[in-house]
Amino acid sequence: MELLTILLEIGQGLAGLGAGAAAIGAGIGVGRIGGSAVEAMARQPEAAGDIRSTMIVAAALVEGVALFGVIVSLLVALG
Amino acid sequence: MKLGRFSKQLMKLAPIFVSALFVGSVSAQDHGHDHGDHHDSPNTEAHAAHGAHHDHDAEPITAGTFITNHIADAHDIHWLGDVHIPLPVILNVEGHGLQVFMSSAFEGHGHGDRKFALSEEVLLTLHGEHPADGQNPGSISAVDANGNHLEVLDLSITKSVFGLLFILTVMVLLFRSVAKSYAKRPGRAPQGMSNLMETLIVFLRDEVAKPSIGKEADRFMPFLLTVFFFIFFSNLLGLIPFIGGFNITGTLGVTIVLASLVFAITTINGNKEYWMHVFAMPGVPKWVLAILTPIEIIGLFLKPIVLMIRLTANITAGHIIILAFTSLIFIFSKGGESIGVGSGIGVFSTAFMIFMYMLELLVAFLQAYVFTLLAALYFGDARQEAHH
Numbered sequence: 001m002e003l004l005t006i007l008l009e010i011g012q013g014l015a016g017l018g019a020g021a022a023a024i025g026a027g028i029g030v031g032r033i034g035g036s037a038v039e040a041m042a043r044q045p046e047a048a049g050d051i052r053s054t055m056i057v058a059a060a061l062v063e064g065v066a067l068f069g070v071i072v073s074l075l076v077a078l079g
Numbered sequence: 080m081k082l083g084r085f086s087k088q089l090m091k092l093a094p095i096f097v098s099a100l101f102v103g104s105v106s107a108q109d110h111g112h113d114h115g116d117h118h119d120s121p122n123t124e125a126h127a128a129h130g131a132h133h134d135h136d137a138e139p140i141t142a143g144t145f146i147t148n149h150i151a152d153a154h155d156i157h158w159l160g161d162v163h164i165p166l167p168v169i170l171n172v173e174g175h176g177l178q179v180f181m182s183s184a185f186e187g188h189g190h191g192d193r194k195f196a197l198s199e200e201v202l203l204t205l206h207g208e209h210p211a212d213g214q215n216p217g218s219i220s221a222v223d224a225n226g227n228h229l230e231v232l233d234l235s236i237t238k239s240v241f242g243l244l245f246i247l248t249v250m251v252l253l254f255r256s257v258a259k260s261y262a263k264r265p266g267r268a269p270q271g272m273s274n275l276m277e278t279l280i281v282f283l284r285d286e287v288a289k290p291s292i293g294k295e296a297d298r299f300m301p302f303l304l305t306v307f308f309f310i311f312f313s314n315l316l317g318l319i320p321f322i323g324g325f326n327i328t329g330t331l332g333v334t335i336v337l338a339s340l341v342f343a344i345t346t347i348n349g350n351k352e353y354w355m356h357v358f359a360m361p362g363v364p365k366w367v368l369a370i371l372t373p374i375e376i377i378g379l380f381l382k383p384i385v386l387m388i389r390l391t392a393n394i395t396a397g398h399i400i401i402l403a404f405t406s407l408i409f410i411f412s413k414g415g416e417s418i419g420v421g422s423g424i425g426v427f428s429t430a431f432m433i434f435m436y437m438l439e440l441l442v443a444f445l446q447a448y449v450f451t452l453l454a455a456l457y458f459g460d461a462r463q464e465a466h467h
Contacts, residue, residue, distance in 0.1 A: 057452065060393075060445050061449065064388070064392065064449075065385075065389075067388070067392030071388060071392045071395075074395075078143075078147060
């Protein structure tokens, strides 16, 4: 096969790698948020409700950034 | 059963909506449902296709195309299996003016290119999944009698536009009836639908708008409420299975408009403190300003862009996950060959899919909440007081 075709195929395969890397980022980020939230709730159980809502909002924001990567991978894989 | 005002209004309008859809689908059954031209899709590549989507097309479909079909926009609504509900196609063809017709005019129901001879001069093609020469799937192109390519401006009522109009109707009906019920029962506790809406509206006013914006919160409340309920209802609509797979908030076209509105309102309402903070942050030495000001200017535009991508990506990713779990069943059963494996995977896959659906319900509300919260924060930023 032509070099260009091979490179295009590799490019599309790398999109899968990119999506996986984005998932790692999301996992680490949200994991840290969850961990800190649980620790904080253990230290001060009265604030558990506040901490829980803040944790969910922060998780949504961090996931937004990770999904940036997913969108780019999708655009590469399907376009 | 005691029905509130909103439910009664919806019941009055429901027959109109439902019969509009079914009338359309009846005409779809008449036009070109020709079993002859189903085996003519020359574009199915030899993809070792393991799809088991044995509808009237008898065409193997890969999981990738199955997923993209359900996320992308379309010119008809593919309901419950075989029913295709056509939608109006509104085109401005170069040199031939505005054309309006139903999408059932395009021949065939397959996944390949569908053609329609608009007149002797103009041939329209609705491109299918593997279109020739660089066209996008689902787009419409036109050639004239000599084979020259004509410019087409596509203003059709597509599936997403129809969903948008539906959400619009639901929201207008819902909130008009809520407002009327407050006027009719002054000073008394709300009842029924108003009770439910009041929970959300008061939550948005007291937990989102007032802490972020402060005194002027009421000025921005209409926009914040509209945006919240629009995103929430659109997300929920996209989750309902079997009605054709609406993906309104998952399209960049819709979210960019929402983000631009937030940007426009922030820019218009920015007071002197806000612009000072962007261009010349007070209390900062000159050499730091040289770095900080460009970053702030980039941030001005980047914040709405991130709003847009966050919403689109979350909703689309949710749809893709659910569709991927569904297609897992078909992939593993190798097109109906190994029913045993298929059923086993089916149990596991359905359980995961239900879990993902619960998560998606949470995400539907959460993304609406996050969008509204960030919009409120940006508005509050724009109206900030000098705090020294």
